[in-house]
Amino acid sequence: MSKTLFDKVWDTHVVRKIEGGPDVLFIDRHLIHEVTSPVAFLGLKSRGIKVLYPKRTFATADHNTPTINQHLPVQDPLSANQLKALESNSNEYGISYWGLGHQKNGIVHVVGPEYGITQPGATIVCGDSHTSTHGAFGAIAFGIGTSEVEMVLATQCIMQEKPKKMRININGQLGKGVTPKDVALFIISQLSTSGATGYFVEYAGEVFENMTMEGRMTVCNLSIEMGARGGMIAPDEKTINYVQGREFSPKGEAWDKALAYYKSLKTDSDAVFDIEYSYDGATIEPMITYGTNPGMGMGISHSIPNADDVEGGAASYAKSLNYMGFHEGESMMGKQVDYVFIGSCTNGRIEDFRAFTSIVKGKKKADHVTAWLVPGSHIVEAQIKEEGLLDILNEAGFTLRQPGCSACLAMNDDKIPAGKYAVSTSNRNFEGRQGPGSRTMLASPLVAAAAAITGVVTDPRTLI
Ligand SMILES: CC(C)[C@H](C(=O)O)[C@@H](O)C(=O)O
């Protein structure tokens, strides 16, 4: 029978089928961080259970970590406790632990691919919704809850209902200044934040084929923001070149075997999806969000829609615009910007910093803008320095912080103050997401750079 990419990976990992119930899936790699793992370990301890395959689990500290002075002790007691718990649990159970200050430390979804933990055709889970990022490699990767983290630690398996299958096809060429982030925000604006609920998405077509691995990660990362269980892209030469030779990638004979598997990971031409959507890449503009969920996005040259033209209740639409201090029919161009944040597992990779730098080069940061530039990992941080980007950024009035989730969810000190406007390359613009009362406009690194230079929302195409 014809199979989709998703079917092929799923079926390879089913250890047991429960009649009328979920499948039991083997999990190849399990990523953990300080927020969602402590309670899972407590559960193991209370039941006297060991971690079945500690070498398949990898721990990094990212959500609560400061992005300056990482050599100093963490002040906030809750964060300090969670970080301590991650360290002691990892040590106790023989799990690789990349804590604060460790050379491999960084955002879980950035370091996973960098060290080859992420593999094509693998099953990857983490107690974190943006685990969908790893689908960029043709893996089935999804976020799980804390009780499931405990289940995976104990059994290396998880019980899952097989989701429905969606394919999103985008062909054509992207225009100038249109990045993978814009593609993702465009899709979410079309489907809404619940449009893919219950589905696992495959992204297909020229636009995704032409993307770099970093770009594919950005797209898959945002799958969860339209409600999907995850998103994936078939591995190709680019994927294989990226993966080969990384620390935790297979080597020697194991690599040859893996390669044969990777090459089989394509949707059969006559395979059927439960639903398909198709768009023309040439119609996508640089995007920006104007509301309080990632589906409230539009092409930067458009006007904020009228309540009548959007799905969902008028009352919640009005509440959202009111929170943002925006009005129906307005242009976003020229809107005040107080903060610019580039970073997160969505856009904290080297390519994002290259894009940001390409715009700010030879210009100066607007005086009133506070800019937080936060690399996703130490590798990204080192690349920024090695490639000379840091010099250009410093010259333009920017400084670089240390890796971590930072203002993406503001669990550390990087909080946008109440009422202030941030153009952010992260993934969520919920009320208070970047700090109590903060107002977030999600956008690409190019839009963020244009805002940082001009101090207002600006179409980056005018600066390229
Ligand atoms: C803290 C964690 C559970 C959460 C998630 O699952 O996504 C966080 O990473 C986020 O982005 O909101």
Ligand code: SF4
């Ligand atoms: S960078 Fe943001 S979205 Fe990604 S894992 Fe951290 S908090 Fe979650």
